[in-house]
Amino acid sequence: MTQQGKLRASLVVIALLVVALVALVVKFVVVGSTLPAQDARVVVALEPGERALMLREMRGFVAGLQRITDGLARGDAKEVSAAARAMGTAAAHDAPVTMFAKLPLEFKRLAFGVHGGFDRLAADAAGGASREQTLGELSSILGGCVACHATFQVAAPPAAR
Ligand code: HEC
Known part of the structure; x- marks a missing residue:
């Protein structure tokens, strides 16, 4: 040649x-790794263990929201901040890379919006934000939960079908 x-x-x-x-x-x-759902949503296809990890994180969100609202009701900014921090961006790093690769871009965008929102809420609450400001921030974070649930599902493991 x-x-x-x-x-x-x-x-x-x-x-x-x-x-x-x-x-x-x-x-x-x-x-990512997706399938069409029976309704208008998109199914993210995950291994059973990955799905379990994701749903565990979701239930952790509800527990964290309970801590935040309890802290707000009692005027305990430290508790509000600590609970929000535990749901921040650092928590998202627990997801394995292989699972991350299966998540569509829009899913990741919504997920980081929620985690980032909790980081900001944690910092603002620690910095003396009013209850009204914290509630406003919480409401916009919850908008992210609602948007993602309206858009995505995760595939059920075969045993549950
Ligand atoms: C980026 C997407 C996304 C975001 C953001 C998100 N979720 Fe989810 N969540 C899901 C998906 C997907 C499911 C599974 C739904 C299905 O398969 O029908 C789910 C399921 C759940 C479940 C059911 C858990 C179980 O064990 O079955 C709860 C509770 C939940 N989410 C709470 C929340 C809360 C609270 C927030 C916000 C703080 C939130 N989620 C944010 C995608 C998201």
């Missing part, structure tokens, strides 16, 4: 690798 021929062949290989890389990014960052 001539020098030019070799160069052309390497360029073709590089181009193919770039296309494959872009396809992988689109698959794992944007599309």
